[in-house]
Amino acid sequence: MKEIFNNIKNTCEKHNAQLVAVSKKQPIKGLKDLYQWGQRDFGENKVQDLIQRKKDMPKDIRWHMIGHLQRNKVKYIADFIHLIHSVDSLNLLEKIDKEAKRVGRIIPCLLQVKIAEEISKYGFKPTEISKILYQTPSMENIHIKGLMGMGTQTHNPEKTTAEFRSLHKLFTQVRYPNYTSQPLNILSMGMSHDYKIALAEGANLIRVGRLLFEENTKPNT
Numbered sequence: 001m002k003e004i005f006n007n008i009k010n011t012c013e014k015h016n017a018q019l020v021a022v023s024k025k026q027p028i029k030g031l032k033d034l035y036q037w038g039q040r041d042f043g044e045n046k047v048q049d050l051i052q053r054k055k056d057m058p059k060d061i062r063w064h065m066i067g068h069l070q071r072n073k074v075k076y077i078a079d080f081i082h083l084i085h086s087v088d089s090l091n092l093l094e095k096i097d098k099e100a101k102r103v104g105r106i107i108p109c110l111l112q113v114k115i116a117e118e119i120s121k122y123g124f125k126p127t128e129i130s131k132i133l134y135q136t137p138s139m140e141n142i143h144i145k146g147l148m149g150m151g152t153q154t155h156n157p158e159k160t161t162a163e164f165r166s167l168h169k170l171f172t173q174v175r176y177p178n179y180t181s182q183p184l185n186i187l188s189m190g191m192s193h194d195y196k197i198a199l200a201e202g203a204n205l206i207r208v209g210r211l212l213f214e215e216n217t218k219p220n221t
């Protein structure tokens with residue numbers, strides 16, 4: 001496990017990318033090992049798991065919300081969440097803004113974009129993104145830092161490449177909004193099975209779960 005972690009870390013460093021360890025459904029031992037080896041960014045896809053894990057793990061971890069977030073649950077994570085990757089509606093954005101105000105924070109968010117037809121129930125259409133960005137400056141307690149996407153679950157690397165390439169293209173098109181001096185600087189794409197393609201296509205944050213926690217995978221995968 002340590003060898004795989006180090007391999008992925010090195011690959012990330014070569015690409016100036018950040019690694020979020022997706023710890024959903026993993027036993028706590030694995031998280032503690034990763035923490036010991038220096039990992040500080042962890043991602044969960046459920047609010048209740050974020051809250052539990054935060055209790056169980058050291059205080060200096062940066063917690064990432066990567067799963068679909070219900071509006072009525074924003075209040076439980078508003079005071080600590082480091083980055084919400086999965087913003088998929090304007091309603092949700094407004095709710096996050098409100099809860100962030102309540103706790104006196106500016107909450108960093110990514111807009112989730114649908115790039116794969118079949119698996120992604122959630123996310124904005126690529127054509128909606130610039131409009132959403134245009135509407136967010138009025139929300140003072142939100143900081144949109146970039147885009148997030150999930151590729152199709154496929155073993156066809158060409159399909160994955162095309163999807164990630166299209167998201168990177170959108171990212172370059174919208175990253176300098178004309179109403180603010182703060183460019184979008186995070187492109188979150190790539191998981192265990194496709195993170196290498198994601199990095200090659202311009203991801204600067206990858207979200208890796210299973211691969212990091214596997215005991216018996218050979219290095220170089």
Ligand SMILES: *Cc1c(COP(=O)(O)O)cnc(C)c1O
Nearest residue numbers: 022045066191192207208209210
């Ligand atoms: C589970 C999950 C990941 C990590 O997937 P693995 O295949 O375990 O690497 C990344 N992003 C999101 C949104 C997820 O739900």
